[in-house]
Amino acid sequence: MTRKRRTPSDRVPEELRRAGRSLENEVLSLALEGLVATQRRLRQRRPEVAPDHADELDTHCRQVMRSCFEIVATTLAKRGDPLQAQGLILKTYPWIDTHNLEELLQEGLYYAK
Numbered sequence: 001m002t003r004k005r006r007t008p009s010d011r012v013p014e015e016l017r018r019a020g021r022s023l024e025n026e027v028l029s030l031a032l033e034g035l036v037a038t039q040r041r042l043r044q045r046r047p048e049v050a051p052d053h054a055d056e057l058d059t060h061c062r063q064v065m066r067s068c069f070e071i072v073a074t075t076l077a078k079r080g081d082p083l084q085a086q087g088l089i090l091k092t093y094p095w096i097d098t099h100n101l102e103e104l105l106q107e108g109l110y111y112a113k
Contacts, residue, residue, distance in 0.1 A: 028064060
């Protein structure tokens with residue numbers, strides 16, 4: 001019997017799953033802008049999001065960013081190309097939208113150099 005390998009997205013708290021992927025992508029987009037106070041900006045856009053939930057979303061999305069940057073760096077170190085990294089990111093985090101995927105890939109390539 002083989003066990004399914006758990007990915008980082010499998011460990012997303014249930015509350016975050018209920019928040020919807022569009023909210024998750026919105027927070028990821030804010031985090032990718034590189035500015036601090038992601039939670040405050042999220043709450044200005046979405047006042048219905050509780051402060052503790054905004055903190056959880058921010059933490060989760062920053063972990064996703066670090067993981068994606070690591071995927072890009074590891075793929076390039078193995079002489080892979082950016083399209084392979086993009087595929088691995090989507091396999092790991094299928095909820096990431098096209099805009100955020102492109103931003104993650106570009107920043108990952110920048111940090112990998």
